[in-house]
Amino acid sequence: MTKKPLILVSNDDGITSKGIRVLVQVMKKLGDVVVVAPDSPQSGMGHAITIGETLRLVEEDIFEGVQAYKCSGTPADCVKLAKHYVLKDRKPDLIVSGINHGSNTSISVLYSGTMSAAIEGAIEGYPSIGFSLCDFSHKADFSHVEEYVYKIAAQVLKNGMSKGTALNVNFPPKRNESIKGIKVCRQAHAKWEEEFAERYDPNGRRYFWMSGNFVNFDKGEDNDEWAIANNYVSIVPCQFDLTAHHAMKQLHEDWDWADLK
Amino acid sequence: MTKKPLILVSNDDGITSKGIRVLVQVMKKLGDVVVVAPDSPQSGMGHAITIGETLRLVEEDIFEGVQAYKCSGTPADCVKLAKHYVLKDRKPDLIVSGINHGSNTSISVLYSGTMSAAIEGAIEGYPSIGFSLCDFSHKADFSHVEEYVYKIAAQVLKNGMSKGTALNVNFPPKRNESIKGIKVCRQAHAKWEEEFAERYDPNGRRYFWMSGNFVNFDKGEDNDEWAIANNYVSIVPCQFDLTAHHAMKQLHEDWDWADLK
Numbered sequence: 001m002t003k004k005p006l007i008l009v010s011n012d013d014g015i016t017s018k019g020i021r022v023l024v025q026v027m028k029k030l031g032d033v034v035v036v037a038p039d040s041p042q043s044g045m046g047h048a049i050t051i052g053e054t055l056r057l058v059e060e061d062i063f064e065g066v067q068a069y070k071c072s073g074t075p076a077d078c079v080k081l082a083k084h085y086v087l088k089d090r091k092p093d094l095i096v097s098g099i100n101h102g103s104n105t106s107i108s109v110l111y112s113g114t115m116s117a118a119i120e121g122a123i124e125g126y127p128s129i130g131f132s133l134c135d136f137s138h139k140a141d142f143s144h145v146e147e148y149v150y151k152i153a154a155q156v157l158k159n160g161m162s163k164g165t166a167l168n169v170n171f172p173p174k175r176n177e178s179i180k181g182i183k184v185c186r187q188a189h190a191k192w193e194e195e196f197a198e199r200y201d202p203n204g205r206r207y208f209w210m211s212g213n214f215v216n217f218d219k220g221e222d223n224d225e226w227a228i229a230n231n232y233v234s235i236v237p238c239q240f241d242l243t244a245h246h247a248m249k250q251l252h253e254d255w256d257w258a259d260l261k
Numbered sequence: 262m263t264k265k266p267l268i269l270v271s272n273d274d275g276i277t278s279k280g281i282r283v284l285v286q287v288m289k290k291l292g293d294v295v296v297v298a299p300d301s302p303q304s305g306m307g308h309a310i311t312i313g314e315t316l317r318l319v320e321e322d323i324f325e326g327v328q329a330y331k332c333s334g335t336p337a338d339c340v341k342l343a344k345h346y347v348l349k350d351r352k353p354d355l356i357v358s359g360i361n362h363g364s365n366t367s368i369s370v371l372y373s374g375t376m377s378a379a380i381e382g383a384i385e386g387y388p389s390i391g392f393s394l395c396d397f398s399h400k401a402d403f404s405h406v407e408e409y410v411y412k413i414a415a416q417v418l419k420n421g422m423s424k425g426t427a428l429n430v431n432f433p434p435k436r437n438e439s440i441k442g443i444k445v446c447r448q449a450h451a452k453w454e455e456e457f458a459e460r461y462d463p464n465g466r467r468y469f470w471m472s473g474n475f476v477n478f479d480k481g482e483d484n485d486e487w488a489i490a491n492n493y494v495s496i497v498p499c500q501f502d503l504t505a506h507h508a509m510k511q512l513h514e515d516w517d518w519a520d521l522k
Contacts, residue, residue, distance in 0.1 A: 041313070044309060044312035045309045046307040046310070046377065047307030047309075047371045048372070051471075052304070054469060055468060055469040055470075055471060056467070076307070080455045081471075084457055085457050107501065110384075110501055110503075123368060124452070148521075152521075155517065155521070158517075159515040159516060162507065162511045168503075181521075182518075182521055184509050186502075186506070187504045194341045194344075195345065196345055198346075207315040207316060208315060208317075208318060208346070210311060236503075236504055237505040237511075238504065239505035241448050242370055242371075242448060242501075243447040243499065243500075244423065244425070244498040244500035245447070247422075247423035248445050248447070251496065254420040255416045255420060256419075259412065259416075260409075260413075260416070261442065
């Protein structure tokens, strides 16, 4: 009998979110599932880790037949605790994070707790995928994406991943039209343009609410924003080596190195 | 009279740390300085932003002749609040973050709050630099790096930066020997290997302390770890487009696309 693959599941919306329930259900068809996920929402946590504070880890019987733990830390903490404590000497064949309620396309990958769990997995050398649905509703409809989650995870289990990379998979929201297929994309050139609402608390002290508008500068048709807008699943392979090799040349050429001695 | 450059200063160790005081002193020689920095330590916050919670911003008269604010949010929040609220219609000519107490070489760039402020600046299109000293002591000696901070910032003010990049500058700790010079580097291939100390609180509930050992796999002499070990200042230009272009080809070639229809 072939050993079933071991699949670690995490997310950033917290262990009780609908998206992780859907992801666990799909992963159970592919392997043995272990869940280590935050005990509270961790959206926007980026690649934060917990330094100088303690972490809690509590076993929870909330997914049928699945060993599951809620953790007080960030998504990256969850993967670290899973690797070094929960799984100990067992090595996961796949790490999946999500399914996030909300888009993680383009620049949002940097702020994403969902993707930080996947990238943490890639740093540890495991094939890793972050899944996000471009619908931030608490009760978002995931029915149209389950088959894609299954098929993409199956491909990664079969083929492995390029060293040093994790997949950022985004799904279009449920529309009348079926999803058209999958596009392997680059990260779109876009950013968030924030607004700050200035208010005063009952004690007269000022505070702010941050909100943001997504601004897409990218006119290409080979990026994740285009794919989602056109009802395709977007897959962007992401790397954690941030070196901008092209910019090294510019520094050597433009800078006055005599002055820097 | 030439207008002095406007320089925004932030960090992740908090507005009262020694490193930001040194950075402000040096930047005052180069331009008009505005500080927006966290009101408490934000080490390891990665590119976290504050979603679903309020932000505080309070003016503080702690740097002589400098407009300064402490913010309850993350380093990335500080840059966003600075851009959209504190500076309003004034555009910074340079954003600097640090000087961090502790190394942000290699993979630590992902976890670094210092670098998230710089990368946030780059996303907004401003020349941006994160400075870190490889000495995490609260009272670290910065005397040997001040001239390099000045000269590197002056080069960036003069030459600008490659679009879509921020500089990750790390300084060796104070040693008997003088710093040998500057190396433009790539991010070293290394990771943190965590350990979790398992303890029980007075109520018998389990908790963990995370600690980590840095493991360097990189044998090259063109990376930031080598530079610091050999008493050079390391400069790595970092990008926020995480697309792993080489891995896109692998996905197209290895995956069974017929099966994914």
